[in-house]
Amino acid sequence: MEKIVLDKIDSFDLKHIFDCGQCFRWNNEIDGSYTGIVYQYVINIKNTEKNKVEVKFYANENITQKDMLEFCSKYFDLERDYKKIKQELSVIDENMKKSIDYGDGIRILNQDLWETVISYIISANNNIPRIKGIIEKLSKNFGNKIEVEGKEYYTFPTPYQLSKATVSDLRQLGLGFRDIRVYETTQIFLNNKIEIENLGMKTTKKLKEILISLPGVGPKVADCILLFSYLKRTEVFPVDVWIRRVINDLYLKCEDENKINNKDIEKLANEKFGYLAGIAQQYLYYWKRDQR
DNA sequence: AAACAGGAACCAC
Protein backbone atom coordinates (compact mmCIF):
# COMPACT_ATOMS: atom_id res chain seq x y z
CA MET A 1 0.00 0.00 0.00
CA GLU A 2 1.15 3.52 -0.83
CA LYS A 3 -0.44 6.63 0.55
CA ILE A 4 -0.73 10.25 -0.44
CA VAL A 5 -2.34 13.16 1.36
CA LEU A 6 -4.07 15.89 -0.60
CA ASP A 7 -4.59 19.09 1.31
CA LYS A 8 -5.93 22.54 0.55
CA ILE A 9 -8.58 21.00 -1.63
CA ASP A 10 -11.92 22.73 -2.05
CA SER A 11 -15.20 21.63 -3.60
CA PHE A 12 -14.43 18.03 -2.74
CA ASP A 13 -17.01 15.91 -0.93
CA LEU A 14 -16.72 12.13 -1.20
CA LYS A 15 -20.44 11.48 -0.96
CA HIS A 16 -21.20 14.11 -3.58
CA ILE A 17 -18.53 12.85 -5.96
CA PHE A 18 -19.33 9.16 -5.75
CA ASP A 19 -23.09 9.43 -5.38
CA CYS A 20 -23.95 11.75 -8.24
CA GLY A 21 -24.43 8.98 -10.78
CA GLN A 22 -21.15 9.25 -12.66
CA CYS A 23 -19.42 6.09 -11.42
CA PHE A 24 -20.29 2.54 -10.43
CA ARG A 25 -17.27 1.06 -8.71
CA TRP A 26 -16.95 3.16 -5.54
CA ASN A 27 -18.50 1.99 -2.29
CA ASN A 28 -18.92 3.56 1.10
CA GLU A 29 -17.12 1.91 4.05
CA ILE A 30 -18.24 1.87 7.66
CA ASP A 31 -15.55 4.40 8.64
CA GLY A 32 -16.96 6.90 6.13
CA SER A 33 -14.19 6.36 3.60
CA TYR A 34 -14.82 5.13 0.06
CA THR A 35 -13.14 2.23 -1.71
CA GLY A 36 -13.08 1.98 -5.47
CA ILE A 37 -11.38 0.07 -8.24
CA VAL A 38 -9.80 2.34 -10.81
CA TYR A 39 -7.60 0.99 -13.59
CA GLN A 40 -5.20 -1.48 -11.90
CA TYR A 41 -5.63 0.02 -8.44
CA VAL A 42 -7.83 -0.49 -5.45
CA ILE A 43 -8.11 2.95 -3.91
CA ASN A 44 -9.37 3.97 -0.51
CA ILE A 45 -10.03 7.62 0.10
CA LYS A 46 -10.86 9.23 3.40
CA ASN A 47 -11.67 12.76 4.40
CA THR A 48 -9.44 13.15 7.48
CA GLU A 49 -9.99 16.81 8.18
CA LYS A 50 -11.45 19.85 6.46
CA ASN A 51 -10.00 20.35 2.98
CA LYS A 52 -7.81 17.30 3.42
CA VAL A 53 -8.09 13.73 2.13
CA GLU A 54 -5.94 10.65 2.49
CA VAL A 55 -5.70 8.43 -0.58
CA LYS A 56 -4.38 4.88 -0.27
CA PHE A 57 -3.37 2.88 -3.34
CA TYR A 58 -3.30 -0.91 -3.36
CA ALA A 59 -2.00 -2.74 -6.42
CA ASN A 60 0.04 -5.70 -7.56
CA GLU A 61 2.82 -3.26 -8.40
CA ASN A 62 4.49 -0.28 -6.73
CA ILE A 63 3.55 3.32 -7.31
CA THR A 64 5.56 6.46 -6.55
CA GLN A 65 4.40 9.65 -4.83
CA LYS A 66 4.74 11.50 -8.10
CA ASP A 67 2.55 8.99 -9.95
CA MET A 68 -0.09 9.09 -7.23
CA LEU A 69 -0.19 12.86 -7.30
CA GLU A 70 -0.53 12.95 -11.06
CA PHE A 71 -3.15 10.25 -10.93
CA CYS A 72 -5.25 12.09 -8.34
CA SER A 73 -4.87 15.39 -10.08
CA LYS A 74 -6.23 13.95 -13.28
CA TYR A 75 -8.80 11.46 -11.97
CA PHE A 76 -10.34 13.81 -9.41
CA ASP A 77 -10.24 16.79 -11.76
CA LEU A 78 -8.18 18.85 -9.31
CA GLU A 79 -7.04 21.32 -11.93
CA ARG A 80 -10.53 22.55 -12.65
CA ASP A 81 -11.59 25.63 -10.68
CA TYR A 82 -14.93 24.51 -9.26
CA LYS A 83 -15.27 27.59 -7.05
CA LYS A 84 -15.32 29.74 -10.13
CA ILE A 85 -17.69 27.40 -11.97
CA LYS A 86 -20.10 27.42 -9.03
CA GLN A 87 -20.03 31.18 -8.89
CA GLU A 88 -20.83 31.37 -12.57
CA LEU A 89 -23.68 28.89 -12.33
CA SER A 90 -25.13 30.24 -9.08
CA VAL A 91 -26.04 33.58 -10.59
CA ILE A 92 -28.14 31.98 -13.32
CA ASP A 93 -31.16 31.42 -11.11
CA GLU A 94 -32.34 30.38 -7.65
CA ASN A 95 -32.83 26.73 -8.65
CA MET A 96 -29.26 26.41 -9.75
CA LYS A 97 -28.04 28.14 -6.62
CA LYS A 98 -30.03 25.78 -4.43
CA SER A 99 -28.79 22.63 -6.15
CA ILE A 100 -25.19 23.84 -5.99
CA ASP A 101 -25.50 24.49 -2.26
CA TYR A 102 -26.81 20.96 -1.93
CA GLY A 103 -24.02 19.24 -3.88
CA ASP A 104 -21.23 21.76 -3.55
CA GLY A 105 -18.53 19.07 -3.29
CA ILE A 106 -19.24 17.45 -6.65
CA ARG A 107 -16.36 16.92 -9.03
CA ILE A 108 -16.51 15.24 -12.41
CA LEU A 109 -14.16 12.26 -12.48
CA ASN A 110 -11.97 11.60 -15.49
CA GLN A 111 -12.64 7.93 -16.03
CA ASP A 112 -11.31 5.40 -18.49
CA LEU A 113 -13.03 5.65 -21.88
CA TRP A 114 -13.40 1.92 -22.48
CA GLU A 115 -14.80 1.25 -19.00
CA THR A 116 -17.18 4.19 -19.30
CA VAL A 117 -18.45 2.99 -22.68
CA ILE A 118 -19.26 -0.52 -21.42
CA SER A 119 -20.65 0.72 -18.10
CA TYR A 120 -23.09 3.12 -19.75
CA ILE A 121 -24.17 0.59 -22.38
CA ILE A 122 -25.15 -1.55 -19.40
CA SER A 123 -26.93 1.44 -17.84
CA ALA A 124 -29.55 1.52 -20.61
CA ASN A 125 -33.02 0.95 -19.17
CA ASN A 126 -31.43 -0.05 -15.90
CA ASN A 127 -31.05 1.14 -12.32
CA ILE A 128 -27.89 1.95 -10.40
CA PRO A 129 -27.81 -1.01 -7.96
CA ARG A 130 -28.25 -3.46 -10.80
CA ILE A 131 -25.71 -1.72 -13.02
CA LYS A 132 -23.20 -1.90 -10.17
CA GLY A 133 -23.94 -5.59 -9.65
CA ILE A 134 -23.45 -6.44 -13.30
CA ILE A 135 -20.16 -4.52 -13.51
CA GLU A 136 -18.94 -6.35 -10.39
CA LYS A 137 -19.77 -9.69 -11.99
CA LEU A 138 -18.03 -8.76 -15.24
CA SER A 139 -14.94 -7.75 -13.29
CA LYS A 140 -14.97 -10.83 -11.09
CA ASN A 141 -15.30 -13.15 -14.07
CA PHE A 142 -12.97 -11.45 -16.52
CA GLY A 143 -10.77 -8.91 -14.69
CA ASN A 144 -7.61 -9.27 -12.58
CA LYS A 145 -7.73 -10.05 -8.90
CA ILE A 146 -6.19 -7.69 -6.37
CA GLU A 147 -6.04 -8.82 -2.74
CA VAL A 148 -6.27 -6.17 -0.07
CA GLU A 149 -6.16 -7.11 3.58
CA GLY A 150 -7.76 -10.48 2.94
CA LYS A 151 -10.46 -9.08 0.68
CA GLU A 152 -10.62 -9.69 -3.04
CA TYR A 153 -11.17 -6.98 -5.62
CA TYR A 154 -11.27 -7.24 -9.39
CA THR A 155 -10.16 -4.75 -12.01
CA PHE A 156 -12.48 -3.88 -14.86
CA PRO A 157 -11.69 -6.27 -17.74
CA THR A 158 -9.68 -5.00 -20.71
CA PRO A 159 -11.23 -5.36 -24.18
CA TYR A 160 -9.16 -8.51 -24.64
CA GLN A 161 -10.29 -9.96 -21.31
CA LEU A 162 -13.94 -9.14 -21.95
CA SER A 163 -13.74 -10.60 -25.45
CA LYS A 164 -13.48 -14.01 -23.73
CA ALA A 165 -17.13 -13.62 -22.72
CA THR A 166 -19.63 -15.12 -25.14
CA VAL A 167 -23.03 -13.54 -25.65
CA SER A 168 -24.58 -16.29 -23.54
CA ASP A 169 -21.97 -15.75 -20.78
CA LEU A 170 -23.07 -12.12 -20.70
CA ARG A 171 -26.73 -13.10 -20.66
CA GLN A 172 -26.07 -15.39 -17.70
CA LEU A 173 -24.41 -12.57 -15.80
CA GLY A 174 -27.68 -10.64 -16.02
CA LEU A 175 -27.02 -8.19 -18.84
CA GLY A 176 -30.33 -9.05 -20.48
CA PHE A 177 -30.86 -7.60 -23.95
CA ARG A 178 -27.65 -5.57 -23.52
CA ASP A 179 -25.53 -8.72 -23.97
CA ILE A 180 -25.14 -8.48 -27.75
CA ARG A 181 -24.42 -4.76 -27.56
CA VAL A 182 -21.60 -5.25 -25.07
CA TYR A 183 -20.27 -8.16 -27.09
CA GLU A 184 -20.19 -6.25 -30.38
CA THR A 185 -18.74 -3.07 -28.89
CA THR A 186 -16.04 -5.16 -27.22
CA GLN A 187 -15.14 -6.59 -30.63
CA ILE A 188 -14.89 -3.07 -32.06
CA PHE A 189 -12.49 -1.97 -29.30
CA LEU A 190 -10.54 -5.23 -29.51
CA ASN A 191 -9.95 -4.78 -33.22
CA ASN A 192 -9.11 -1.07 -32.83
CA LYS A 193 -12.01 -0.10 -35.03
CA ILE A 194 -12.32 3.08 -32.98
CA GLU A 195 -9.33 5.42 -33.19
CA ILE A 196 -8.70 6.13 -29.53
CA GLU A 197 -5.49 8.14 -29.94
CA ASN A 198 -6.91 11.15 -31.71
CA LEU A 199 -10.28 11.31 -30.00
CA GLY A 200 -9.19 14.22 -27.80
CA MET A 201 -8.60 16.42 -30.85
CA LYS A 202 -12.04 15.93 -32.36
CA THR A 203 -15.01 18.24 -31.95
CA THR A 204 -17.67 17.16 -29.49
CA LYS A 205 -20.20 16.79 -32.30
CA LYS A 206 -17.89 14.51 -34.27
CA LEU A 207 -17.03 12.50 -31.15
CA LYS A 208 -20.69 12.00 -30.38
CA GLU A 209 -21.27 10.66 -33.89
CA ILE A 210 -18.43 8.17 -33.45
CA LEU A 211 -19.75 7.03 -30.07
CA ILE A 212 -23.32 6.64 -31.33
CA SER A 213 -22.02 4.35 -34.07
CA LEU A 214 -21.19 1.83 -31.33
CA PRO A 215 -23.89 -0.79 -30.65
CA GLY A 216 -25.80 0.11 -27.51
CA VAL A 217 -24.72 3.75 -27.54
CA GLY A 218 -27.49 6.27 -28.21
CA PRO A 219 -27.62 10.02 -27.52
CA LYS A 220 -27.89 9.79 -23.73
CA VAL A 221 -25.18 7.16 -23.29
CA ALA A 222 -22.91 9.08 -25.68
CA ASP A 223 -23.35 12.24 -23.58
CA CYS A 224 -22.49 10.33 -20.40
CA ILE A 225 -19.33 8.99 -22.01
CA LEU A 226 -18.37 12.44 -23.28
CA LEU A 227 -18.85 13.97 -19.83
CA PHE A 228 -17.66 11.26 -17.43
CA SER A 229 -14.68 9.82 -19.27
CA TYR A 230 -11.37 11.55 -19.84
CA LEU A 231 -12.89 13.10 -22.95
CA LYS A 232 -14.16 15.74 -20.46
CA ARG A 233 -16.73 17.46 -22.66
CA THR A 234 -18.58 19.63 -20.16
CA GLU A 235 -20.92 21.21 -22.69
CA VAL A 236 -23.01 18.05 -23.13
CA PHE A 237 -26.17 17.52 -21.09
CA PRO A 238 -27.14 13.86 -20.63
CA VAL A 239 -30.92 13.57 -20.36
CA ASP A 240 -32.27 10.61 -18.42
CA VAL A 241 -35.62 10.31 -16.61
CA TRP A 242 -34.33 12.19 -13.55
CA ILE A 243 -33.02 15.13 -15.51
CA ARG A 244 -36.24 15.14 -17.52
CA ARG A 245 -38.17 15.37 -14.25
CA VAL A 246 -36.04 18.08 -12.69
CA ILE A 247 -35.98 20.20 -15.85
CA ASN A 248 -39.73 19.88 -16.17
CA ASP A 249 -40.37 20.70 -12.50
CA LEU A 250 -38.08 23.72 -12.48
CA TYR A 251 -38.39 25.18 -15.95
CA LEU A 252 -40.66 23.67 -18.56
CA LYS A 253 -43.61 22.90 -16.26
CA CYS A 254 -45.33 20.71 -18.80
CA GLU A 255 -48.31 18.80 -17.42
CA ASP A 256 -47.35 15.54 -19.06
CA GLU A 257 -43.66 14.85 -18.70
CA ASN A 258 -43.78 12.36 -21.55
CA LYS A 259 -44.81 15.09 -23.95
CA ILE A 260 -41.49 16.87 -23.58
CA ASN A 261 -39.11 16.64 -26.49
CA ASN A 262 -35.47 15.99 -25.62
CA LYS A 263 -34.54 18.72 -28.09
CA ASP A 264 -36.35 21.26 -25.91
CA ILE A 265 -34.34 20.15 -22.88
CA GLU A 266 -31.12 20.29 -24.82
CA LYS A 267 -31.94 23.76 -26.12
CA LEU A 268 -32.77 25.04 -22.64
CA ALA A 269 -29.60 23.56 -21.16
CA ASN A 270 -27.48 25.04 -23.90
CA GLU A 271 -29.00 28.50 -23.60
CA LYS A 272 -28.98 28.56 -19.80
CA PHE A 273 -25.73 26.83 -18.93
CA GLY A 274 -23.65 26.92 -22.12
CA TYR A 275 -20.32 25.14 -21.88
CA LEU A 276 -20.99 24.33 -18.23
CA ALA A 277 -24.18 22.39 -19.01
CA GLY A 278 -22.72 19.02 -18.04
CA ILE A 279 -21.58 20.27 -14.65
CA ALA A 280 -24.92 21.97 -14.04
CA GLN A 281 -26.52 18.62 -14.90
CA GLN A 282 -24.57 16.96 -12.09
CA TYR A 283 -25.75 19.43 -9.45
CA LEU A 284 -29.34 19.13 -10.62
CA TYR A 285 -29.25 15.34 -10.83
CA TYR A 286 -27.71 14.90 -7.39
CA TRP A 287 -30.19 17.29 -5.86
CA LYS A 288 -33.25 15.76 -7.53
CA ARG A 289 -32.30 12.14 -6.82
CA ASP A 290 -32.02 12.87 -3.11
CA GLN A 291 -35.51 14.41 -3.05
CA ARG A 292 -37.11 10.95 -3.31
C1' DA B 1 -49.44 -11.51 -9.18
C1' DA B 2 -49.20 -7.82 -11.89
C1' DA B 3 -47.21 -3.31 -12.49
C1' DC B 4 -43.30 -0.60 -12.73
C1' DA B 5 -38.53 1.31 -13.66
C1' DG B 6 -35.11 2.35 -17.08
C1' DG B 7 -32.42 3.99 -22.90
C1' DA B 8 -31.50 1.94 -27.50
C1' DA B 9 -32.99 -0.41 -31.61
C1' DC B 10 -36.10 -1.15 -34.95
C1' DC B 11 -39.91 -0.57 -37.76
C1' DA B 12 -43.65 2.14 -39.45
C1' DC B 13 -45.08 6.35 -41.18
Next chain:
DNA sequence: GTGGTTCCTGTT
Protein backbone atom coordinates in the same frame (compact mmCIF):
# COMPACT_ATOMS: atom_id res chain seq x y z
C1' DG C 1 -36.77 12.48 -38.56
C1' DT C 2 -40.56 11.32 -35.47
C1' DG C 3 -43.59 7.97 -32.60
C1' DG C 4 -44.62 3.68 -30.72
C1' DT C 5 -43.20 -0.77 -29.27
C1' DT C 6 -40.12 -4.19 -27.59
C1' DC C 7 -36.00 -5.77 -25.29
C1' DC C 8 -34.68 -8.06 -19.67
C1' DT C 9 -34.46 -8.33 -14.74
C1' DG C 10 -35.23 -6.93 -10.12
C1' DT C 11 -38.32 -4.69 -6.98
C1' DT C 12 -42.76 -3.48 -5.05
